[in-house]
Amino acid sequence: MRRRSRRPLVQWLAAIGANAYIPGWILGQIYRGPLKMGCVPILNCYSCPGALFACPVGAAQNAAARGTLPFYAVGVVAAAGALAGRLPCGWLCPFGLFQDLIHRLRGRRRAMALPRSLGWVKFAVLALLLPAAAIPTGAADMGYERFCTYLCPSGTLMASVPLLAVDPTLRTLAGPLLGWRFALLFLVIGTGIFLYYRPFCRVLCPLGAGLGLGNRPSLWAVGHDPRRRTDCGACRAACPVALDPTAGGTDTAECIRCLRCAEACLPKSLRFGLRNRIEGGDAG
Amino acid sequence: MTRNRMRAGSGWLFAAGALVLLGLWRGEHLDVFTKAITLCLECLGLR
Numbered sequence: 001m002r003r004r005s006r007r008p009l010v011q012w013l014a015a016i017g018a019n020a021y022i023p024g025w026i027l028g029q030i031y032r033g034p035l036k037m038g039c040v041p042i043l044n045c046y047s048c049p050g051a052l053f054a055c056p057v058g059a060a061q062n063a064a065a066r067g068t069l070p071f072y073a074v075g076v077v078a079a080a081g082a083l084a085g086r087l088p089c090g091w092l093c094p095f096g097l098f099q100d101l102i103h104r105l106r107g108r109r110r111a112m113a114l115p116r117s118l119g120w121v122k123f124a125v126l127a128l129l130l131p132a133a134a135i136p137t138g139a140a141d142m143g144y145e146r147f148c149t150y151l152c153p154s155g156t157l158m159a160s161v162p163l164l165a166v167d168p169t170l171r172t173l174a175g176p177l178l179g180w181r182f183a184l185l186f187l188v189i190g191t192g193i194f195l196y197y198r199p200f201c202r203v204l205c206p207l208g209a210g211l212g213l214g215n216r217p218s219l220w221a222v223g224h225d226p227r228r229r230t231d232c233g234a235c236r237a238a239c240p241v242a243l244d245p246t247a248g249g250t251d252t253a254e255c256i257r258c259l260r261c262a263e264a265c266l267p268k269s270l271r272f273g274l275r276n277r278i279e280g281g282d283a284g
Numbered sequence: 285m286t287r288n289r290m291r292a293g294s295g296w297l298f299a300a301g302a303l304v305l306l307g308l309w310r311g312e313h314l315d316v317f318t319k320a321i322t323l324c325l326e327c328l329g330l331r
Contacts, residue, residue: 036320037313046320047327054320058327062319063312072307072316078300082293145326155327163328173330181329217292275293279286 005263007091008100015094018042019050019158028166039073041080042093043207045148048158057207058148061133065143070130077207081214085221089201089208090258095154096201102192111197113242118203119254125151126206149177151204153185197240201256212253222250222262223278228269238264245270 018040021031030049039056046054056073063070080088089096103111125147132146148155160178164170191199201208215221224246235245238260243249245261246269262270271278307313325331 030321030323032321034317037317039316045324045327047324051320054316058324059316059319063315066315068312068315070307070312071303071310072312075300075303075305075307078303079297082297082300144331145324148324149326149329149331152327155324156329159324160328160330163323170328170330173325175330177331178329214293214296217289217296219290219293219297221289223286276286276290 005260007258010091011094011097011100014042014092015097018044018053018092018094019048021050021052024049024051025162028163039076041077041088041207041211043095043152043154043205044093045152045155045159047155047163049162051158057129057152058145061129061143061145061147064130064133065145067134067142074210077210078214081211081218083214083219085215085218085257086208086211086253086255087220087257089205089211089256093201093207094158096198096256098157099188099192099198099200102189103197105193111240112195114196114199114202121203122205122209122212123253125204126209129206147206150180151184153181153188153200156181156185198256202241202254208256209253212255215253215255215257216251219275220273221275221278222255222257222259222270222272223275224265224270225278226269228267230267230269232266234264234266235261235270 023029024031028049030047031052035052036046036054038053039059040053041056043057044051044053044055046058056077060070060073063073129147134143136143160181164174188200196202222245229246239245239249240258240260241254241256243252243255249255250261259272262272
């Protein structure tokens with residue numbers, strides 16, 4: 001009998017744990033304690049009233065805007081990618097959980113396959129992330145976080161909505177930019193319900209692109225034991241991003257490491273674990 | 285191939301750890317802290 005997945009529980013615990021500053025939600029203020037020194041490899045806006053940690057995408061852009069290189073933020077993302085690739089996308093990211101929830105509104109209808117070329121857009125966003133932030137603007141002679149400003153629906157959902165809801169002063173600052181951001185958020189929601197599974201993660205997320213670079217060499221990976229392989233196709237049918245896990249699909253940057261393939265594999269040919277253990281030494 | 289990937293992954297992790305340590309040595313965590321405890325108008329879409 002197939003076991004119930006622990007992923008939703010882990011996702012909820014991660015989302016709640018990363019946004020556990022209760023007074024922030026009530027008073028509309030952000031957390032200002034020492035945990036905010038820590039970058040965590042999930043897209044969780046540090047201006048979210050509940051956020052306990054810093055977003056590496058925002059932190060990296062802020063460093064670039066000040067004209068320095070963001071070794072710390074980049075290192076955190078690279079370390080997470082080296083350990084388990086996009087596992088944080090599949091299991092920890094609060095905005096990933098949000099997209100999973102809206103995708104459930106589709107019911108049992110299968111999502112459309114995303115055109116492969118769209119998958120490259122997130123790498124372009126990643127490549128332009130720091131140069132775009134570094135471009136000076138106006139009299140301040142500093143750049144600013146252009147991805148956060150124009151493209152991050154997580155910030156709109158997790159920061160703009162709760163803070164604008166409780167702070168009338170902030171509402172007076174709202175302009176056309178906020179309209180664009182809500183339009184983007186609704187685009188993500190609409191495509192997530194009617195067309196594709198996790199459209200933002202797969203098309204625009206620079207953090208997902210950065211972590212995805214680690215999918216191929218990551219120490220923990222999804223591997224398959226050829227001796228147990230039955231070619232039943234259950235893993236391919238279970239994959240929400242239409243990859244073939246038996247043909248190296250889980251090593252591509254498109255795999256969000258949700259591990260549904262491993263959960264669907266009844267002969268336990270596919271497993272997630274330390275790469276040299278699951279792939280049997282040099283046999284891979 | 286598995287062994288090569290394990291080596292690549294280990295090297296990647298070592299390099300990433302070195303980046304984190306270099307960043308901490310440069311005090312970048314304090315810059316991150318300063319930014320993260322200030323309400324980010326860019327993140328809110330207000331600037």
